[in-house]
Amino acid sequence: MSIQPSKTEEVREELRAASSIAVLTGAGISEESGIPVFRGSDGLWKQYRAEDLATPEAFARDPRLVWEWYDWRRSRIAAARPNPAHEALVLLENHCPGFALITQNVDGLHDLAGSRHVIKLHGDIWTLRCQHCGTVKSDRRVPLPEIPPRCACGGLLRPGVVWFGEALPPAAWQAAVQAAESCALFLVVGTSAVVYPAAELPMLAKHRGAKLIEINFEPTALTPLADYSFVGKAGEMLPQLVS
Ligand code: BV8
Ligand code: ZN
Numbered sequence: 001m002s003i004q005p006s007k008t009e010e011v012r013e014e015l016r017a018a019s020s021i022a023v024l025t026g027a028g029i030s031e032e033s034g035i036p037v038f039r040g041s042d043g044l045w046k047q048y049r050a051e052d053l054a055t056p057e058a059f060a061r062d063p064r065l066v067w068e069w070y071d072w073r074r075s076r077i078a079a080a081r082p083n084p085a086h087e088a089l090v091l092l093e094n095h096c097p098g099f100a101l102i103t104q105n106v107d108g109l110h111d112l113a114g115s116r117h118v119i120k121l122h123g124d125i126w127t128l129r130c131q132h133c134g135t136v137k138s139d140r141r142v143p144l145p146e147i148p149p150r151c152a153c154g155g156l157l158r159p160g161v162v163w164f165g166e167a168l169p170p171a172a173w174q175a176a177v178q179a180a181e182s183c184a185l186f187l188v189v190g191t192s193a194v195v196y197p198a199a200e201l202p203m204l205a206k207h208r209g210a211k212l213i214e215i216n217f218e219p220t221a222l223t224p225l226a227d228y229s230f231v232g233k234a235g236e237m238l239p240q241l242v243s
Helices: 005-017 027-033 056-061 063-078 084-095 109-113 170-182 200-207 234-242
Strands: 020-025 098-103 118-120 123-130 136-138 157-161 185-189 211-216 228-231
Touching: 005 211, 005 228, 005 234, 020 084, 020 170, 020 200, 027 084, 027 109, 027 234, 056 063, 063 123, 063 157, 084 098, 084 109, 084 234, 098 170, 118 170, 170 200, 185 200, 200 211, 211 234
Parallel strands: 020 098, 020 185, 098 118, 185 211, 211 228
Antiparallel strands: 123 136, 123 157
């Protein structure tokens, strides 16, 4: 999928000239790395929706089922490598002084690609938190030796991610809002923009006068708001805009 040459040149110039750039990524940026997205035909787990499993209630009711889902996702993610879209954002970070990368993804592929400061709005699938004593630890074992995993204190360990109905980590949310409010250009990549409050960030940036650029496989609620909207695969389009 190639973008109309005129638009490409215009956006390349916008990216070059922008004094500060904030980026919001969603599951779509990891799709070409082989990690299924949440919504759409090949959604994560056919008979379940993320909204049904990524909740404290689902975990309280059936920690084994929720952990089976996360253990399956961890094994998918462990086999995945960053794709050219992740790598293009590392290039952008290296060339733009005021750069902020905000992600809804929990897969850690931005860190693996070499992005230095990643604002994780929804946590990290490679960390576990004890429901009882609060211990937080990194755990990259795939598959997990026991499901559900237990803490040394005997408490139940949960994935270190933000579930529906849970507040986002305050520090991450504040950093994301600060970046959205102050950037000259806001780039949204691979998100359906249906999950809040993350989906507010591009609108906040736009209302503060930032240029809004969207790259997504299909149009979203943000598309009418965007100064430039590219419909297609991030791994193909982002490198064309950034190289
Ligand atoms: C909160 C967990 C309050 C980690 C996730 C009614 C209306 C509005 C809001 C609500 C409502 N009812 C409830 C809410 C709030 C709720 C919400 O927004 N619900 C939605 C579903 C309506 N939000 C919350 O509950 C949040 N918390 O509000 O707390 C509060 C406040 C204070 C104190 C206490 C409580 C918490 C939200 C976080 C939920 N956790 N995940 C995990 O397991 O991953 S959200 C989940 O969706 C993932 O994190 C994911 O990142 C996120 C967003 O999805 P996307 O990344 O956009 O992925 P999606 O599949 O949807 O889209 C991918 C896109 O990519 C598609 O458009 C596709 O076309 C495109 N694509 C595909 N391939 C490619 C591509 N694009 C480019 N290239 C490709 N190759
Ligand atoms: Zn514990």
